[in-house]
Amino acid sequence: MCRLCTAKSPRWVSRRAFMLAAGAVVAGPAVSQVDVGGSSPLRSLVPATEIEQVAAKEYGELLQKARAKGALANEGNAQLRRLRSISSRLIADAPRWNPRARQWRWEVNLIGSDSVNAFCMPGGKIAVFTGLIEKLRATDDELAMVVGHEIAHALREHARERIAKSQGTGALLSLGAQLFGLGQLGDVAADIGTQLLTLKFSRDDEIEADLVGLEMGARAGFDPQASISLWDKMARVSGAGGGPAFLSTHPSGPDRMRRLAENIPRVQGLYRQAMGNR
Template sequence: MRFAISFIVSCGLLAGTSSGFAREGVEVGGNSTFSKLVPAGDVERSAVQQYAQMLQQAAAQNALGRDDHPQVQRLRAIARRIIPFSYEWNPRARDWKWEVNLIGSRQINAFCMPGGKIAFYSGILDQLKLSDDEVAMVMGHEIAHALREHARERMGKNAATSIGASVLSQVLGLGQTGQALTNYGAQLLTLQFSRQDESEADLVGMELAARAGYNPQAGVTLWQKMGAASGGAPPQWLSTHPSGSTRIADIQKNLPKVMPLYERARKG
């Protein structure tokens, strides 16, 4: 099994390459080739089902924000500004049926499932008292996970591991992905992203927010608030997520790459 995974890495297939020309903004390289082991359309259809079930459960508990709720309108307005800048990162995003909903819960959380299915929990807005700029940073981060197909990548890695080296060639030819997807589709709401995925989403999300006219410096205050709210969170080496101080440092390091985009958007 280790040989199979090592073979992929040694062949240079683990991560895509850049398109060879300079662009404004952050630099994160291409999407992982592991994501190609699972058909994008199948993942997105599974996400639609999972998202619909979640909304039904929330509605049954009277916890789904109404369309006229001020926070729902606020979230959707921010999304409308960010979404057009997603297309460069993933051509499929242009055809996604984007949705933004608010779930009544004290959880400090938000997510964007494959296919543009966004949900915010009221706890992240109420407890952290997020500004619009900070909401845009959260939303950009979550959208970035979908654009970079991190869930699809995790499913691909799981599929490669479970199927094994004996049929790896068939997987690379997409011959067995349908069955693999069936086994992992139910995990969309529980998949754990790697530190690299989280760091990548921070940077891509920061750029999306900046291009939409939201101040990327809000990433610093956002993670300061997150750090204060998490209290005794485990140190970075015990967590799949980068520590708040690491995230803040990475954001500050990359601010010069995105501030011109923000200034241009603000003037426009």
């Protein structure tokens, strides 16, 4: 996910857990209908497997805290079943954008909170807050656009690039040596968490996540027009006072909606094909 603001998130959710949701692994060029860039060579300086290990630990702690608060949806929860059904269709196409996604141990969970938020951690660790579903009255198509956007950030390794650029090559080479066994993993994990605390994705990262998420949704049989209605609802919720946490790092506005609208025709054929195969 993008760097998520925790001001409106449950107090028991650590900032580092949210920041790790921005992480990703080795991404390669995909055969797509939208224009996405290639993978930055800087990303290779931050080992993907170690970031995934840190993220898995943080995700597990997050779920443990949610469970202790009675906020973690159980397996029989209807909204969780709905979320997992939507996510599974998106996940099926994830290797198109990142071959490593085949190895990820995907998890999808629903957390009870008024926060309008969602994220995907490295290794396919997805969580959605009930506030996003309920306050937006999100349809399946709209929810797919949110989850697809967050998955796209992970698949396109935006966090690894941000970390690489922020630390500098020399520091990253040292970090890489530590991660490969020449230092203490716990210390390095804390360092990664610190980096992610100040992580903010670029405008290009946001654009790419929008477009990749749009195509993923279309290929999975979700109406791409929902990308427009989703951001319209986000703007309405924001105008109602305070604004959702999601918008703190997912700026809305005419440019975003215009760009999505321009790209919808490029993926309509994929959507129709997916609907025809269902």
